[in-house]
Structures are given as structure tokens and as C-alpha cells.
Amino acid sequence: MGIKRGVSLYSYQQEQFFKRMDLRAQIKEVRESLNTDGIEIIDQQTIRDYPNPSDEFVDNWHALMDEFNMKAVTMDVYMDVLQFRDHVMTHDECAERLIGDIKLAARLGFENVRCLSAVPLDVMIKALPTAEKYNVRMGKEIHAPNPIDGKLVSEIVEYVDKTNTKFIGLVPDMGVFQFLPNNPSLEWSMRHGASREAVEIVKKACLMKKNEDEARQMILEGIQNPTDADLSLAFQVHMLSYSNPADIEKLVPYIVSIHGKFYEMTEIEGKPGQYEDKSINYADTIAALKKGGFEGYINSEYEGQRYQQDRGMEYLADEVEEVRRHHEMLARLIGE
Template identity: 35%
Template sequence: MTQMTTQGTTAAAGAQIRRGVSLYSFQEEFFLRKMTLEDCVAACASMGALGIETLAEQMMPGFPNLSDRFYDDWHRMMAQYGTTPVCHDMFLDTKRFRGRVLSDDEQVASIERDLRHAHRLGCTVMRVLMFVRPEILVRCIPLAERYGVRMGVEIHAPLHLSHPWILRYSEVMERENSPFLGYVLDMGIFTDHFPPVMMERFRRQGATPEIIEHVRAAYDARTLPEYVINDVREMGGTPLDIGMAEVLRHNLWSNPKHLLEHMPRIFHVHGKFYEMDDQDRETSLGYEQVIPVLVQGGYQGYICSEYEGNRHIQDAFEIDSVEQVRRHQRMLARLLGEREAAHV
């Protein structure tokens, strides 16, 4: 499979936003063995999405004990399809390791293992989960420098840029002033509307229609989730109805303008999306509001499509992750002002 499009330029000087894909997007097809790792890479290249984000635990059997042959084949794929390794998503299980909590030294060693792996893949960014304590990351800065991989703490809903949990990282970053410590931004913090694919799943499961509409309207009105949950209880909601209302705790809308304060520390963007319609528009997330702010702030990095709608439709529909990602890439190309957006 050959590359069909080339990367365009953005609308503002200083911003160099490139398109990529998190291979997490293809988890359904990979799990069902409809696609191999190479099939996933080839699909990205066919869309002109040349940045590749990886999840070793999910798609690299044998990790962390991968052979030299695996890495050689990985670089062969990157060269063949013209793709670039961008970000490795690390995991750190601090509380379930052989029935005990990992010591600080063990956590540092685990992070070094992932930094080494990211380096061997050719990635320059590593996603760090937000429960990794700041003091652990400070200890890892010299390791990140050694491997040439920047550590980006993921800002993921229900947290946001101004959340106290995130601000403690910002304080450490300010103090350390290291170019190897920053953020990975997840687009889920810009959920403008309650995702329709989630609502329809609850509808299929038997949620009360009037309560579905109440929850949808309350989210769009930015009503505090606890108030909505209480409303649903007072409306006589079933456990399923209450469960739908509780989902609001895990979705939020942030003002994109706050990105401008943090732009120098944003290393990478997870282009999360739940559903692309047939007009190449995401049905719930505020890409039209966020992309211009990234351009205004001079963001230089990748936005990698991260399809997560599969889990909300797999009970009733055949999943076509490749088509969903292709539509998402066309939307990104359009919003980034790429001349060949329609041909992605």
C-alpha cells in the first residue's frame, strides 16, 4: 500500500501541526485478527497520516522482551510506508505488581524500560499516565535526556488544564524547567455535547427516553453532574438511567483558550473521537473550536486520531475503525487547511 496524500501546511506561521494515528484506534480489528500491526501502519499511510502512536502492551506481543528482529522489522515498516514513530503510550501498574505496591526505585526502573523501548522505536514522546507522581518523573528526567524521549503527562477527562491534580505537575515543570517534561493533551476534555453513540447504547439497553433527553440537555447546559444524577433519581430513574447520568462525571467541556497558557509544554495531542458522521464531522467533540487555538498558539506536533467509539456500538453494529479514522483524518486535514483534504 502506498501513501496517497502529503502533509499540508497549517494556517498560521509558527504552527506545524501534523497528522497521525494512535494504533489504539484499530484495537477491535487487531483483537479479532482482521488486521496485523503492519496492516494498521499501512492503513495510516494510505490516509496521509504519517505519525504513528503505539501501545506496546496491546499490539507488540512479548513486550517488554522484544527481540532485535522485532525492532528491525518495525523500522523496515516505517521506511516502507513513509511513516514516523511519534509517541509510545506507557503504562505503570503501581498497585498490582505481585500483590504489592511498587517501590519508587521499581517505578523509575519501569519508566526507564519504556523510555528505552520508545527510543528503540524512534519515538520522541512518551505518554505518561497522570497517576505517576511528579517526584517520580523528576527522578526520570536524566533518563529521558539520555534516551532523547520527552515525557508527556496525559491530561485526560475528568481532569482538565486547571484541575488541582494537574496544577501540581505544572508547578514541578515550572521549577524543573526541563524540555523533557510536559503534557499530552487528550481531546476528551473538549466534549461539547453528550456523545450520541453513548446515548444510543443506553437507549438500546432500555434506558428511559425522557431521562435520556434530560441527561443530554443537562450536559449541553453544563449542569454539574451531581445535580443531574440527583434529578434522575428524583425522576424515578432505573439503575441503568442513573448509570447513564454518572457517565457525565467522566466527560467535560474545557475552554480551549486555556491551552494558550500551556502551549510550550504540550508535546502531543490525542485526537480522541467517538463518532464521525457522513459529513466528516465529529458528533460531540469541539474540534472546530480547539484547532484554531492550537494554531494560534503555534503548536508544533502531531494530532493522532484515537477512535474510541467502537466500544459503544459493538453490541449492535459491525465496526469499521479504518473508515472512522479516515473520516477523522479528512476532518483534521480540512481544519488544518490542507489543500488535498478531500482526497485523504
């Protein structure tokens, strides 16, 4: 046993957008290149005709998962509160959507659904009987800028401790352990009017654990006549939660699965063939997860592509290669 590796097909969103990889190619890549079995999906990315896919889609899904001997780990579901347009959805209506999503997840063989950070706990509680009936666990995503030791986490932990339910838990996103703005987004900002000086100031502000206002002040003080693009970099600081990796150890019993968020895998200096994401602390986090005895899945969630789509096709990121590098790192840190 030990920590398991998987991939959220979110990582291949660009390949899918340009119709260069279909569902089969994505699943095949995970099995044959990454040599693992964990699959996570974004419901509305992968499932044609959500929320009511055809039997043909569902049959094809199962055939693919069987062919490559894969495991449907987590399905990420959403809460569009303006769906009915003439009123804001009530908590009951949000629960109704979640209940439908849980049934759909079960139909596709998923063990878990990921609820968004912003889903109120009482909505999840309303869906709990369905989750139990269909044997699908609900995990609330803990996503930056929320911290790993904040209220979002403590209210889940308290509820689970009180009720002993197995069907509510956490899906931490590795982005909560990000300590620097990701490089692709900074490069995007520099192509759109930000100066390198402002970028360096913001990185420094992050390492000093400053907040957004303080970072903005540092830009104002450090640069003569900063542009709007320079000042908007301060928002990068707002998105960091400065969480302490050690804090995840005690949360292990509550974790449903983990989003392996990353932005850019670069070769570690002096270590050919070994890669890291320079903005996220994976090493300490995985060490803490091991210490806590975590045996669930970390599913790669590559997000660097979106900052490289403002130029020609030749500048697009290579999602397949990025995920392969991510799995080199995961396997090495897990100690496979």
C-alpha cells in the same frame, strides 16, 4: 509547518482483535489512505512480548516504519501498581517500569512517551535522567474528567518553568473538550435498559454544565420510577471536564503531542463529505492551538468501537472509515 496529523493505532484495536488488520496493514492505511506519517502506539497493544520484545519484532517494526516513511511520535505507557501482587508498587518501582518503557520507546525510535494522568510527578522526575540520556520526552496525559486548567497541568507547567527541562510536558486528550456524552455509549445504554427520556435529560444536564449529583437529581425529577440503567447515565456527566478550548493556547509550549480522542464522525448537515464529532469541540480547540503556534502531532484516538461490541459482527463499527473521516476533519480544520 503547522499542526501535523497522525494516528494512534489504538484506533484499530478492533481490527487487530479480530485479526483483520496486522501492524503492516495499520501503518499502510495511515500512509496510503490518510496521506500522513505520524504513528502513536499503546505499548501493550502493539508490542508482542512486552516488556521484552524479540529482536525480530523490533527489526520488523523498523522495516515497516522505513518502508512507509513513517514517524514514531508517541508510545503510550502504563503503570500497573499491583504488578508484583504481594505489595503495592512504590514510586521507585513505578519509575523503574517507566525507565524500562523509555528505553523500549527509544529502541523503537519513538520521540515521546505518554505517561498516564495518575503517574505522580516525582515518578516522572525519577525517570528524567533516562529520558534525557535517550532523548525521549515524557508527556503526562491530561484526560477527562481532569480539566485543562487544573492542578495536573499547573504542576507540570510550574516544574517545567522552574527547571527549563524539555523532557517533561503534556499530552492533552481531546476528550477534555467533550461537552456531551458520546452517542455510541448512549445507544449502548439504551440497549441495556436506559430510556430515551433519561438520555435526553442527561444531555440537557451536560449542556447546562451540571455535575453528576445534579444530573442524577434531574433524572429522578424528570422520570417516574427511573431504572438503575437510567440513573447510571449520571456517570456520563461525571466524565466531562467542561474545559474551555481557549485555555489550551497558552499551554502550547508544554505540549508533547495530542490525543485526538473521538467517538463517532457524522456528516455535517448541508456539507457532503465533511464530518464532525458532535460531542467534542474540535473547531475551537484547533483554532486555539493554531493561535498558540502548535506544530506537533494530533494523533487520532478512535474510541467509539467499544460501545458497539455487544451484538453480532454485523453491528461492529468501521474503525478504518471513522479514522478517515476524522482526518478529513483534522486536515480541514488545520487548514492543510
